[in-house]
Amino acid sequence: MIQIIDNYLDPDDFHRIRLYFEGKLDDGTIENSCNWHFVPGCAQIGDGHYHFSSYIHSMFEVRIPRAFELLKPLIERTNMSSIARIKANCMIRTEKLKVMMDGFHDDYPHTLTTGIYYINTNDGYTLFEDGTKCDSVANRFCIFPCGIKHTGTTCTTTDRRLLINFNYASYD
DSSP: OOEEESSOSOHHHHHHHHHHHHTTTOSSSGGGSOOOEEOTTSOOTTSOOOEEEEEEEETTEESOHHHHHHHHHHHHHTTEEEEEEEEEEEEEOOSSOOBOGGGOBOOSOTTSEEEEEEOSOOSOEEEETTSOEEEOOTTEEEEEETTSOEEEBOOSSSSEEEEEEEEEEEOO
16 A cells, blocks of 8 residues: 655654755765765666665665765654665656656565655655555655565656655554
8 A cells, every 4th residue: 555645754853854865964074964875787888877775774784874864854753663774865857757667666575665855846756566656745655565576767857856765663
């Protein structure tokens, strides 16, 4: 079952998260800069699609303390008891919307939950194998079992599509 919740966080918490991942908290220090890393294999020469990621929490360890601290309101609201991974994704705008049709995948063991938190509003979306779509709407959280196959898209209406992918177990 796919659950979509709009206005997931308090506006102030959402605003701080958005500023960090958009690079607007950057005061020249590592703590206030999101460090994006190019994801090889997502772009083909000439296709205009570039994908960057930032691993905030991986292999059950916090990798970027400042980002993790900013995400605590979301983690607490979701009742996450154990986190396998938190990965921010940045897909650069393309001229035409590109669906990663070969990118259908499931996340982690099926006993975990996947959550996708959307940082900005654009025409991109998450597509599920059954045809269900979750549009990229700022401060929206989409929750589903890790075993549900899904993929993403680029966007054409903003300079980039920003979202955060969570894989976790919860207290519920």
